[in-house]
Amino acid sequence: MSPTPVKKQVLLNELFYFKEMNALPEVKMLIIIPAYNEEENLPGVIEDLKDHLDEIDMNHIVIIDDGSIDQTTEVAKSLGATVITFPYNLGIGGAVQTGFLYAAQNDYEIVLRCDGDGQHRADQISRLIEPVLTGRVDVVIGSRFLVEKSYDTPFLRNIGIKLFSVINSVIIGQKITDSTSGFRAYNRKAIKFLAKHYPQDYPEPEALVILKKNGFRLAEVPVEMRQRMRGKSSITFFSALYYMIKVCFAVFMGMFKY
């Protein structure tokens, strides 16, 4: 499957405030970046966003420092982003949920969620938000497995991702190829919902289950990703087993939660 061509007109200039472009409504978008010890990667991530989104207002990028022990908060502030700092490490789910709380409190219409390690590329954002912008779906997931490029992901992780995707697909009754992808776009309805309910550890696959269960429309779009710039992934080999068991169980239980 070849990736759909990027729509330039959606991309540049006024991504943050669309004004009658392609009859698209005026949209207020927030970018959520959870960061745990990402002082080395953040400047590159922000640089990338600036390169691809013209006239980007840094206030609309919120970086959530999940109790980092390095200079993540200071670096994020010096880059001009809105920074929310936790006094201790709350976990990725709590961090992302805080982003949704911020978005809901400040009345954002679209949330774009991307990682702080640089693997999510800013030039893919337009493709990601397009289905949400046009109102066709509530949640868009960027899938690296829908493009014809092989990724050099570690063997065990690759298996894990595939396994979760299959389990996830079966449970929600919709084909998902990259259920652990955190590169996603959400509309206002989803923002409000997730501000209240967001899973804690390794939340991406479980979030899909609770979203689907509550009637949200999901769609995947092909996106290209990068390898991590620097530093290590938060998922180590030793936590992989726990990760698999926990996520499988959480995804399974997600079916029965209110």
Place this chain on the structure above:
Amino acid sequence: MEYSVNIFRIQVIAIVASLILIAAIVSLIRKHRLREEYSLLLLGGGVAVIIFSVWRQLLDKIAHAIGIAYPPSMLFIVMLLVGVLIFLHLSVTVSELKEQNKRLTQEVSLLKQRIEQHLKQALLQQEAGG
């Protein structure tokens, strides 16, 4: 004769141990170090041990009624069940606390961000004004 003396001795030990447990719980509640809702199961367990110690035939009767051949083993099962119940209760409590703690952390962090933003704006206005 020897047999009944031993039984009497263990009865006294069980009663004394239960009384000590109950006294410890009551004392903890009085000092506000234990909330009532978390003490009820333990208190119930202590009272049950006293009742069974004083009225030994009760244990035999209940065990016989539900088909347990060896009455003391019923005591173990009941104790184990009470222990598991307390454990479950505590796990629920910890989960609740964790959720509330998360919410508090998020709210505090959001408030902190908002205060910093207001301070920054005020500073900018001051600079522009003077």
